[in-house]
Amino acid sequence: MPSALPLEPPQRLVRTLASQHGHAGEELGRSGEEWLGELPSTLERMLEKWELVPDRVVSPGGRSSLVMLVHQADGAPAALKLLAPYVYGARERTEREGAALARWDGRGAVRLLRSDAAEGALLLERLHGEMSLRSLPEAKATLEAASAARRLWIPAEGDGGAVRGTDHLSTVAEHTAASCEFLRSPATPEEVRPLRDEALELRDALLRDPPEQVLLHGDFRQGAVLAADADRAPWLATGPDPLLGERTYDLARLVRDRLHDLVASPGAASATRRRLNKLADSLDVDRERLRGWSLYRAVESGVRHMSSGNREDGELLLEFAGWL
Numbered sequence: 001m002p003s004a005l006p007l008e009p010p011q012r013l014v015r016t017l018a019s020q021h022g023h024a025g026e027e028l029g030r031s032g033e034e035w036l037g038e039l040p041s042t043l044e045r046m047l048e049k050w051e052l053v054p055d056r057v058v059s060p061g062g063r064s065s066l067v068m069l070v071h072q073a074d075g076a077p078a079a080l081k082l083l084a085p086y087v088y089g090a091r092e093r094t095e096r097e098g099a100a101l102a103r104w105d106g107r108g109a110v111r112l113l114r115s116d117a118a119e120g121a122l123l124l125e126r127l128h129g130e131m132s133l134r135s136l137p138e139a140k141a142t143l144e145a146a147s148a149a150r151r152l153w154i155p156a157e158g159d160g161g162a163v164r165g166t167d168h169l170s171t172v173a174e175h176t177a178a179s180c181e182f183l184r185s186p187a188t189p190e191e192v193r194p195l196r197d198e199a200l201e202l203r204d205a206l207l208r209d210p211p212e213q214v215l216l217h218g219d220f221r222q223g224a225v226l227a228a229d230a231d232r233a234p235w236l237a238t239g240p241d242p243l244l245g246e247r248t249y250d251l252a253r254l255v256r257d258r259l260h261d262l263v264a265s266p267g268a269a270s271a272t273r274r275r276l277n278k279l280a281d282s283l284d285v286d287r288e289r290l291r292g293w294s295l296y297r298a299v300e301s302g303v304r305h306m307s308s309g310n311r312e313d314g315e316l317l318l319e320f321a322g323w324l
Contacts, residue, residue: 009039010061017084031085035120039066039082046080046121050114058129062239064093069126077126078113090120096169098122100242103215108151109237110226127236133222138258141222142275144235145254146282148225152237153214153247172216172245173207179300187307192299195321199299202292206246211286216250218243222257248285252293255279256320263316269323276324295324 017032047054047070055069058079064086070078083093094117101112101122114123133141133148180200188196217224218241228236243249255276262268262275276294280287302317 009036009066010057010059012060012063013066013084017086031089035084035090042082042119042121043068043080046082046116046119049116050080050123052078052080052123065239067129070123072113079124079126079129081122081124083120083122085120091117094120094122096242097240099169100215100217100240103154104152106232106236108148108233109217109240110228124238127238128227131227133225133235134258138261141257142254142279143282145220145222145225145257146279148235148237149217149220149247149250149254150283152217152220153250155212155214169215169242169244171213172210172243172249175218175243175245176203176207176296176300183300183303188303189306192303192306192318195299195318196303199296199321203296206289206292206296210246211289212246213244214247216243216245216247217241218250219253220250221253246289247283248280248290249293249297251279251283251285251290252297255290255294256298256317259316259320263319272320272323291324295321298324 014036017036043066046052051073052070053072055071058067058069061067065081065083067082068080070080072078083090083097086093094115098112098115098117101109101124102115105111106125110127111125112122113125115121133144136144180203183196183200217237219239220237224239225235225237228234255272256262262271265271276290277287280290298317298321302314302321304314305311305317306314
C-alpha cells in the first residue's frame with residue numbers, strides 16, 4: 001500500500017513535539033522525534049490491520065496526535081487517531097484515553113470503536129471536526145459546554161468500588177503534584193513568585209477536603225467539544241486527558257476560554273469574574289473552589305509557556321490569574 005501520509009505531518013503537531021525539548025526534558029523530545037519518523041509505517045500498519053480506507057489527514061489537527069479520516073470495511077466513516085508520546089508515553093496515553101471513552105460509551109463523548117495501546121492507536125466515530133463550540137457565540141457556547149461537561153462526570157466509585165477500567169487513572173492530587181514541583185523550580189521567574197505562592201497555597205487547601213471524586217475530561221474546553229450527528233447528540237467531547245477528581249478542576253480550563261477576546265473586551269477583570277460565577281451557578285459548584293482551581297491552572301500554564309519561550313501567552317495567562 002502506498003504511504004497514506006502527506007510528505008510532511010501537520011506543522012502544529014511537529015512544533016508541539018519539538019517544544020518538548022524546552023519544557024519536558026530531552027528524553028521526551030527525542031521520543032517525539034522517533035515517533036514522527038515512524039509515523040508513516042505506523043499509519044500504514046493500522047490501516048491494513050483494521051481494514052481502513054484513508055480519506056485525508058486532518059490539518060491543522062491537534063498538538064499531540066495525528067488524526068486521519070477513514071472509512072471502515074463496511075463503508076462506515078471513522079477517524080483513526082495516533083497518539084504521540086506527549087507528557088506520557090503513547091501507550092499510556094492510549095490506555096488512559098481509551099479507558100475513559102469506553103466508560104462513557106458515547107454518552108457526552110465521542111464513541112470508541114477500537115483501540116491498540118501498543119501502536120498508540122484509537123479508532124473513533126467521525127465527528128464534524130471543523131465545527132467546535134468555538135464557532136458559536138460565547139453565551140451559547142458556554143451553555144452547550146456546561147451541558148456536555150455534566151454528562152461526563154460519572155462517580156469515580158460505584159457499588160463495587162472503583163469504576164471499571166478507570167482505577168489506574170491519576171487523581172487530581174497526583175497529577176498536580178508534578179506541576180507543583182515545576183512551579184517551585186527556578187523555571188518560575190522571580191516576579192511571578194508571589195502569584196505562584198498563592199496558587200500553591202490554594203491547591204493545598206483545595207485538596208484537604210475535596211467534595212467528590214468523579215471521572216473528569218482533564219482538558220475540557222470549547223475547542224474539545226465537536227459537532228456530531230443530530231440524531232445522536234448535537235455536541236460531543238473529544239481528546240480527554242482523563243483524571244479522577246472534583247468537577248471544578250475540569251471547569252477551570254473552560255473559565256479562561258477565548259482569553260484573547262476576553263482581554264480585548266472592556267472591563268476584562270470584571271467580565272472574568274462574572275463568567276466564573278455564572279458557570280459555577282449553572283453547574284451548582286462552589287464559586288471559591290472554581291476560582292481556586294482556575295487560578296492554579298492558569299498560573300501553571302502561564303509559567304510553562306514562559307519557560308518554553310512563549311512569553312506573550314505566558315504573561316497573558318498570568319494576567320488572567322491576577323483578575324481572579
